Amino acid sequence: MPEKSASKATGLQIGEPGPGVKKVDPILVADNVTRTFGGNTAVDVAHVEIPRGVITALIGPNGAGKTTFFNLLTGFDKPNTGTWFFDGQDLAGVPAYKVSRRGMVRTFQLTKALGLLSVLENMRLGATKQGGERFLTALISPLWRKREADITARAMDLLARFKLDTKADDYAASLSGGQRKLLEMARALMTEPRLVMLDEPMAGVNPALTQSLLGHILDLKTTGMTVLFVEHDMHMVRTIADWVIVMAEGKIVAEGYPDAVMDDPAVIDAYLGAHHDTDLGSLTGQLEVAKDDNSPLLAVIQEELAEEKEGGA
Numbered sequence: 319m320p321e322k323s324a325s326k327a328t329g330l331q332i333g334e335p336g337p338g339v340k341k342v343d344p345i346l347v348a349d350n351v352t353r354t355f356g357g358n359t360a361v362d363v364a365h366v367e368i369p370r371g372v373i374t375a376l377i378g379p380n381g382a383g384k385t386t387f388f389n390l391l392t393g394f395d396k397p398n399t400g401t402w403f404f405d406g407q408d409l410a411g412v413p414a415y416k417v418s419r420r421g422m423v424r425t426f427q428l429t430k431a432l433g434l435l436s437v438l439e440n441m442r443l444g445a446t447k448q449g450g451e452r453f454l455t456a457l458i459s460p461l462w463r464k465r466e467a468d469i470t471a472r473a474m475d476l477l478a479r480f481k482l483d484t485k486a487d488d489y490a491a492s493l494s495g496g497q498r499k500l501l502e503m504a505r506a507l508m509t510e511p512r513l514v515m516l517d518e519p520m521a522g523v524n525p526a527l528t529q530s531l532l533g534h535i536l537d538l539k540t541t542g543m544t545v546l547f548v549e550h551d552m553h554m555v556r557t558i559a560d561w562v563i564v565m566a567e568g569k570i571v572a573e574g575y576p577d578a579v580m581d582d583p584a585v586i587d588a589y590l591g592a593h594h595d596t597d598l599g600s601l602t603g604q605l606e607v608a609k610d611d612n613s614p615l616l617a618v619i620q621e622e623l624a625e626e627k628e629g630g631a
């Protein structure tokens with residue numbers, strides 16, 4: 319077995335680090351991905367490669383297009399133009415639930431509706447359509463009892479790993495901000511992905527759980543997964559990222575190793591200089607109170623239901 323290590327990676331790119339630089343072993347390659355909302359260009363990524371088996375941070379000022387780019391790559395939104403390949407598979411136009419089946423998952427914030435499900439039920443939702451089987455069928459048909467038991471066993475294993483097993487039957491809404499983040503991560507792992515995309519994993523996490531969360535993210539890397547995360551917490555980025563990609567106004571404006579990128583005056587100017595502490599405060603507040611039921615995960619479930627209905631008609 320290869321030695322597991324959480325130490326920082328080097329030698330990830332071919333040539334000088336910079337926007338769009340080629341990687342020695344990319345797991346994801348995107349070209350000409352654009353998304354406009356009305357007259358506003360939210361994403362305009364000419365070329366980017368995500369290195370395999372390491373932790374990449376996607377940073378940038380508010381409104382830079384990071385979340386929109388995440389949504390596009392994972393099939394939760396459709397681009398105006400663009401292609402992207404995950405492990406050699408063309409993913410443009412592939413719906414979200416199929417993207418996760420192919421090994422690329424993202425975390426979802428726990429919204430009010432998901433908070434009304436138990437912790438275990440949230441985990442089971444993470445297994446949606448795994449192996450081509452329909453989650454709802456799996457829930458209601460006795461034929462799928464074995465499958466159900468397997469899903470529950472995997473969920474309980476993951477909950478134990480994330481120290482949430484004693485909370486399996488509690489409403490997800492009763493968890494603290496940090497525990498929610500752990501649940502989001504554990505849920506994403508239900509499909510045994512190769513690439514995990516974390517959306518602001520540190521938002522709303524109190525200091526007591528920060529170390530544990532960082533440890534879990536580093537564990538993903540040591541077990542061979544690739545991690546791509548969006549984060550405003552620069553301390554965390556510097557601590558755990560092997561590679562940093564900076565977006566501003568939809569474009570990738572810098573790329574490189576954390577210390578070099580974060581000390582680059584152009585990046586400081588584009589991002590850090592424009593970033594105020596109040597941003598972190600408001601993000602924390604945002605997580606403590608789930609404001610809407612607009613969860614992308616719920617959207618996928620609805621899509622599944624619609625497909626189910628069509629299939630059965």
Ligand SMILES: Nc1ncnc2c1ncn2[C@@H]1O[C@H](COP(=O)(O)OP(=O)(O)OP(=O)(O)O)[C@@H](O)[C@H]1O
Pocket residue numbers: 355358359360378379380381382383384385386387
């Ligand atoms: N559904 C939408 N309709 C209209 N405009 C949108 C929509 N989603 C995003 N935008 C716009 O696209 C731009 C990029 O937004 P996005 O949320 O992707 O940025 P971000 O980098 O993730 O920001 P933050 O760090 O604040 O989350 C912003 O100008 C935003 O207002």
